[in-house]
Amino acid sequence: MDMRSDILNLMKNRGDLYRFLSKVYIKEMDPAFLDSMKAMSFPNISLESDLEEGFKELKEYLDNMSKDAVDDLAADYAKTFLSAGISNGSAAFPYESVYTSKDRLVMQEAWADVREIYASYGLSKGNVNSDVLEDHIALELEFMALLCKKSAEDIDEIKLLRSQSDFLDNHLLNWVPDFCKDVEEYAETKFYKAIAKITKGFLKLDRQILDKVIDIVIEKNGSRCYSLSTDRMDQILKQLKKNYRVYAPKRFEKRGPKGDSDLVRYAEIDSVKDIVLDVQSDFSPKEIYYPISQTMIYFENSHSSESILKEEKDIIIFARPCDINGIESLDKIFLENGGYADIYYKRLRDKVKFFMIECKEGFEDCFCVSMGSNKTDNYSVAVRLGEDNILVEVKDVEFFSLFRDEKSADFTPMFVESNKKVVKLPKIESDEDLKKAYGLEFWKNYDEKCIGCGGCCTVCGTCSCFDTVDVIYSDTSTDGERKRVWSSCMLDTFTLTAGGKRFRETNGENMRFRTLHKVYDFKKRFGTDRHMCVGCGRCDMRCPQDISFSDTINTFSEEMEL
């Protein structure tokens, strides 16, 4: 069976059960209905314990029914639901309003609410049964059966499915579980006790089924786009922050590397208004999933143990396409290279989900288009952050429910189509080309110009190199920890061995190494279509010597063609 007929079947079965229960609650059992029930085969399912037990007990009752059953059930119905006879006023009144209003009265808020809902579907109780109020359990169940029927006619209509889960959340599940508990307490017959169990169990299960079906249908129909206000987005952000740490580029006033300037780096935000959009962030988001300094191992009494990750929450990062693409480089190194997956990287990386900040213009130093990293579809949610209004595209099932009440909108995220800076990549197609690249005099220009500070690697979203450093707690013992800290191939110590041999001896050689890694080696090694540079331009922003990496690549490429 295909998914479509699976869903159709499911809708029909749900509708049937809702209608059956409605019929049981609306009035006393009549002999014909009771007889037909005996012929019914009840599903033997173990999806929900109350439901399973209820079916079992109902079957037992029907199998062992006395000839006075109709009368017994009529008496029990009157006693349980109508508080007739010797019930001392204790009954399970089958009206939502009774269960949800302060003074247990009929025709209160819930009643008015369901009337309105029925009306929005062109229904009035006249359509069903005029003897009871609209918030009677039988009518609410019948309404669900009707929605199931409508859903079966149009299974792609998410709104219909959502109105069912909403009706369950806002009405049936709000009171029926308590009502069923009362039925089990006040009913004398096994019949109504079993029906109560079935009702309670089925509603609970059906709510879960609806979530699944909604996810499947949404998945089938692609992503969902919405328009919402900044305030509304902040409310959603507040919701998200219960389970996630939410990071975005954030401004830190007068904390910049150059005197009085501001620093923009990734940090947790409280409002989408915190997200800095007017400039490229000084740092990439990598410090979130690959911290600057990270304890790997504890040493204690001559034993070693793995550091514990204290972070329990998952991570959401608002990032531009370049940075989302940048994480692929770190993934290659930390998760794939050499066939070893790095546990410290993986345990944080697995938590990360991206909310893509739509980036249409780029900034002064960007060259993402040249690097082919201006676009991505690797995000859970895409956002266009306007002054007062936000457009979102939700792709990740996990976030569907958060946005589902928002106003639908047309939104296709756009990407940078051209940068002011255009970079031409070097042509290296043979061993001879590579030898030529290594031998270029041009690299010597950087011997003096570059001061080997490593700042370019620090701000880079794809640079992954690190040193390990041991820290001890006291001079008298070896108890302590082994950390890893970011390193840079531009530092003069990067290739320096304990014996004092430095394998790359000049800043120019380091520049040659870094450039080739970024635009040749990485791609060659991993056979990907992406280089280890996403053209974010941060290294140019950072360099105290005003060395531009895009200019370096361009000059390198020109030199290769001479």
Place this chain on the structure above:
Amino acid sequence: MKNVMIPKPHEITHVIKHTKAEYTFRVACDDETKHGQFYMLSIPKIGEAPISVSGKGDGYLEFTIRKVGRLTEGVFGLDVGDTIFMRGPYGNSFPVEDFENKHLVVITGGTGMAPVKTMLDYFSENQDKIKSLHLISGFRDLDCVLFTDEIDKYKCDFNVICSLDNMEAPGFHKGLVTEHIKKIHFDTFDEYSVVVVGPPLMMHFTTKELLANGVDESRIWVSIERKMHCAVGKCGHCKINDTYVCLEGPIFNYTDAKDLID
């Protein structure tokens, strides 16, 4: 998921002091290793460094360490009964099966003997597996000579030329290893391989001299040393071109090694 960065403590059972600056540490360890592989050795608070296995036997491994840096200095403070942290073995190994039933020439400079020593021991014990073995080992002076007992044994098994760079002494030739290469009659070998391990300059001039003596590039194997902080392809320190020495090395055929430009 296995955490490859966690080292395990191992007990030091013997310390062999070759020179003031070069000791061999024997540690209790049951690992299977191949010839030419290395371990990351560490002492908490001092740090980690890649060290070749220089000897192995039933339930132990040996590491020959030259006192050059903070870690190795720290290791020199250790004694029998102390603990050293280890993880490994890492890296590829000498293609010993390729070497078997051929002539083999091994040229070492100083502690460069350590990475080839388990292979020399293997052929010393299995002489029927090699047509001939020629060892040229150079040391700076008499105070720097390592593995004297082993070399004496090798002298019974193979053609051994031990040379001191700067001085004359009984039982030693004088001069750099490069000066002795012409004593090997490569033209009389039908099939052979050459292994060169030592300091970068020694390897540079030795391979140059080998090529000048008509040795084909593809017959030469080298083991190279680079700075490493992880040994599993993550830290980036040992990367040359698109090659990670810790993963694809430390042993390279010269046809590949000659193109490795740091």
